[in-house]
Amino acid sequence: MGKVKVNRISSVTDPLTGLPAKQIELVEVRDVRRPDMFPSSDEGRVVQGMVSQLQAMGLMPQIREFGFSKVIMTLTEPEYDLLGIRLDVNEVYDLEIRNGSLSLKKITEGT
16 A cells, blocks of 8 residues: 554543553655755756755754654554554554555565
8 A cells, every 4th residue: 555654652541441542643655756946057056055054054944754644543552552563653664455454564674
């Protein structure tokens, strides 16, 4: 189906039982190549260099990667244990949706 990244894991309380739970947000990872913001002329390279320096000094905001929430789930501690994997923020997984089920498979480095 696609790749998702663990964007946020928050500790919450299940409103029905009052028991501790985890809220997990998975965002879609897209391989989007942004076109250059400035033309590839000499002037464009000079302007790009100036913008980079201003961003490095904190005078101009960095362009951040935008993520769109794909799955937000709230699991009680026993449900999280039944998930069978420990999720950490910024880890990337293959998300497969098939026949009414969701499957997460951790993507390892180098693949």
